[in-house]
Amino acid sequence: GQQLNQSPQSMFIQEGEDVSMNCTSSSIFNTWLWYKQDPGEGPVLLIALYKAGELTSNGRLTAQFGITRKDSFLNISASIPSDVGIYFCAGQLSNDMRFGAGTRLTVKP
Amino acid sequence: NAGVTQTPKFRILKIGQSMTLQCTQDMNHNYMYWYRQDPGMGLKLIYYSVGAGITDKGEVPNGYNVSRSTTEDFPLRLELAAPSQTSVYFCASSYDQREASSNEQFFGPGTRLTVL
Numbered sequence: 001g002q003q004l005n006q007s008p009q010s011m012f013i014q015e016g017e018d019v020s021m022n023c024t025s026s027s028i029f030n031t032w033l034w035y036k037q038d039p040g041e042g043p044v045l046l047i048a049l050y051k052a053g054e055l056t057s058n059g060r061l062t063a064q065f066g067i068t069r070k071d072s073f074l075n076i077s078a079s080i081p082s083d084v085g086i087y088f089c090a091g092q093l094s095n096d097m098r099f100g101a102g103t104r105l106t107v108k109p
Numbered sequence: 110n111a112g113v114t115q116t117p118k119f120r121i122l123k124i125g126q127s128m129t130l131q132c133t134q135d136m137n138h139n140y141m142y143w144y145r146q147d148p149g150m151g152l153k154l155i156y157y158s159v160g161a162g163i164t165d166k167g168e169v170p171n172g173y174n175v176s177r178s179t180t181e182d183f184p185l186r187l188e189l190a191a192p193s194q195t196s197v198y199f200c201a202s203s204y205d206q207r208e209a210s211s212n213e214q215f216f217g218p219g220t221r222l223t224v225l
Contacts, residue, residue, distance in 0.1 A: 004151070033213075042113075042199050042216025043152070088151055095159070097142075097214070098168075099151030 006089050006100025013079055014108050021087060021103040022073040029091030029098075032065050032072035037086045037102070046087075047074070079107050110135050113217035115200050121223045122190040130185040130220050132200030140203045141183040142167070142214065143175065145196040152199060158183055190224045197221050 006023045013019060023032070031050055035043035047058050049065035049072060056063055062075045072091075076083055084107050089100040116131045134141065139160050144152035144167075154167030158177040172194060174186040183202075187194060198221075201214040 006151070040218070042201070042219055044216070045213050048213060090151075095157060095165070096167075097154060099144075099153070101149065101151045 004089060004091055004098050004100040006103060008103055009101070010104040010106070012106045012108065015079060015081060017079055019076040019079055019083070019105060020073060021089075022071060023089035023091070023100045024071040025091055025098075026070070027091075027093070028069040029093050030069075031092040032063070033090040033092065033097075034061075034063050034072070034074045035088045035090060035099075037088060039085075043088055076105075079105075081107050081109055083107050112136065113200055113202055113215050115198075115217035115220050117220060118218070119221045121225060122187075123225060124190060124192065126190050127186070127188050128190065128222075130187075130198055130200075130222070132183045132185065132217060133181050134183075134200075134202040134215070135181065136202060136204075136215065137180065138202035138204050138215075139180070140214075141177065142201040142203075143173070143183070143185045144199045144201065145169065145194075146199060146219075147196050155185065155198075187222075192224050195222060195224045 033048045034046045037043040047063040052069045053067045054065040060077045086102040088102045113134045142157040143155040146152045153169045156175040158164045164175050197219045199219050200217040203214045
């Protein structure tokens with residue numbers, strides 16, 4: 001089945017720093033999504049990407065859908081303490097959605 | 110709207126017991142999903158449904174059953190609980206997975222299940 005490789009597994013950064021994480025796959029997807037999960041809660045959608053090459057921003061977040069349709073990255077600029085959490089990428093093809101293992105982000109004030 | 114609600118929040122089962130995890134959404138979404146999330150891992154799709162009366166297997170369906178008699182409800186059934194089913198279970202819904210702009214999945218808060 002399709003596997004997503006998400007990196008890094010974890011990041012420890014200072015408040016104000018920029019963050020970058022990415023996902024790669026051996027298979028193509030039609031949609032890439034980035035979710036954030038806070039402790040004890042379900043994931044919440046941050047950004048959805050629908051076209052190869054698409055670059056989309058949502059506040060301090062920017063994500064891109066790779067041109068090969070096999071990868072995506074998420075950037076967070078000027079991190080703040082509430083950015084702490086686990087970030088998941090997800091690739092979707094038809095009714096099948098696959099998730100990466102997550103990037104655990106810690107922001108030190 | 111309450112969104113996606115799940116009950117119970119926590120449950121401990123003994124090996125071989127059965128239980129049903131409840132999921133309800135009040136957004137009139139057609140699509141509903143069940144995922145499991147193991148420690149340090151992403152979510153894996155167990156079953157999904159594209160509408161009332163229609164269900165389909167996901168990536169890891171073994172040991173589970175689902176039904177979708179109404180648009181709102183999508184219960185997940187474990188018939189013979191095993192330690193390998195210890196996990197956090199998330200239910201999600203979306204309006205229409207086929208329409209790229211409508212496929213955002215909304216997740217419930219999760220059910221933490223331990224099988225001893």
